[in-house]
Amino acid sequence: KAGVTQTPRYLIKTRGQQVTLSCSPISGHRSVSWYQQTPGQGLQFLFEYFSETQRNKGNFPGRFSGRQFSNSRSEMNVSTLELGDSALYLCASSLWGTPYNSPLHFGNGTRLTVT
Amino acid sequence: QQQVKQSPQSLIVQKGGIPIINCAYENTAFDYFPWYQQFPGKGPALLIAIRPDVSEKKEGRFTISFNKSAKQFSLHIMDSQPGDSATYFCAASKAAGNKLTFGGGTRVLVKP
Numbered sequence: 428k429a430g431v432t433q434t435p436r437y438l439i440k441t442r443g444q445q446v447t448l449s450c451s452p453i454s455g456h457r458s459v460s461w462y463q464q465t466p467g468q469g470l471q472f473l474f475e476y477f478s479e480t481q482r483n484k485g486n487f488p489g490r491f492s493g494r495q496f497s498n499s500r501s502e503m504n505v506s507t508l509e510l511g512d513s514a515l516y517l518c519a520s521s522l523w524g525t526p527y528n529s530p531l532h533f534g535n536g537t538r539l540t541v542t
Numbered sequence: 543q544q545q546v547k548q549s550p551q552s553l554i555v556q557k558g559g560i561p562i563i564n565c566a567y568e569n570t571a572f573d574y575f576p577w578y579q580q581f582p583g584k585g586p587a588l589l590i591a592i593r594p595d596v597s598e599k600k601e602g603r604f605t606i607s608f609n610k611s612a613k614q615f616s617l618h619i620m621d622s623q624p625g626d627s628a629t630y631f632c633a634a635s636k637a638a639g640n641k642l643t644f645g646g647g648t649r650v651l652v653k654p
Contacts, residue, residue, distance in 0.1 A: 431585070460640045470586070470631060470644040483641045517585050519640070526635050527574045527593060531642065533585030 428453060431534035433518050439540045445506040448537045452499050452520030458482075459501040460531065461493060464515040473516075476501055505539075513541045545569050546634050548645025555622055556653050563617045563648045565632035570613070572634040576642070577606065577617050580629045589630075590617075622652045 432451040440446050452459050460483075461473040472485040476495035493503040499520070505512055515536040522529035548565045555561050567575075573594055578586035592599045592606045592615065599606045603620040619626055632645040 458640055460642075462642075469646045470633075470642075472641050472643070475640045485641070519585075521640055526576065526640055526642065527591070530576065530588045530591065531640060533578075533587065535583065535585045 431518055431520050431532055433516075433534040433537050435537060436535070437538045437540075439542065440508050441542055442508055442510060444508050445504060446508060446539060447502055447504050448516055448518075448539070450501045450503075450518030450520075450534060452501070452518075453532055456520035456522055456529075456532075457499055458521045458523065458529075459495055459499060460519045460521075461501070461503050462517040462519065462533075463487075464517055464536070465513075470517070473503065508541045510541050512539065514539060545643045546632060546645040548632050548648060550648060551646065552649040552651070554651045554653065557622065557624060559622050559652070561619045561622055561626075561650050561652070563630055563632065563650075564614065565616065565634075565645050566612075566614045567634050567643075568613065569634070569643075571636050572643075574635045575606070575608065575615050576633050576635075577604070578631045578633065578644075580631065580647075586631060619650070622650075624652050624654050626650065627652050 434449045458477045460475040475483040479495045490506045495501045517536045519531040519533045576591035577589045580586040590601045594610045605618040608615045633642040
């Protein structure tokens with residue numbers, strides 16, 4: 428079974444631009460979560476989608492948004508990029524969205540660099 | 543507010559040693575505590591997880607100890623190998639939803 432696939436792997440953008448990251452979950456998984464990983468702040472939860480609905484949201488500004496499609500694939504968008512948005516963005520999928528019964532499986536991330 | 547505190551930040555042990563990583567949490571509503579292992583260039587991978595009704599859980603060479611009253615839990619890596627060299631993250635979440643709160647991570651180096 429293929430794992431969680433994130434594209435692209437690397438991205439370089441300029442301040443003020445916007446960016447869209449893509450995530451394909453494991454086949455059959457209906458929950459997709461996004462996390463930001465930085466050396467200073469560690470791993471921080473962005474949001475979670477389940478059956479195309481946002482179920483949870485972290486403490487990030489409105490410039491960070493996401494969506495999930497009917498095939499469970501998900502995208503996240505960051506508008507008006509800032510230097511501090513440089514990070515590894517990780518997508519994780521699970522079957523049902525309750526971590527004890529269906530653990531999270533992470534992709535290898537998209538490395539975003541904002542210059 | 544850092545709800546899950548992890549220590550130490552880094553750890554060096556000899557092959558065969560037992561690295562111990564500790565985590566403490568504040569939110570008593572947390573009831574699921576996983577540990578993740580991350581290698582450079584890869585996403586975190588689930589190692590082992592525990593719920594508060596269990597004080598210890600073993601999977602292979604990895605053991606979680608859980609102290610509910612102290613709101614602390616720890617990971618022991620028995621008979622550590624150079625291939626265990628990685629960054630380890632503890633995390634916590636409530637039963638519903640997939641919002642994991644992560645500790646800051648511990649970089650473990652196992653010397654041959």
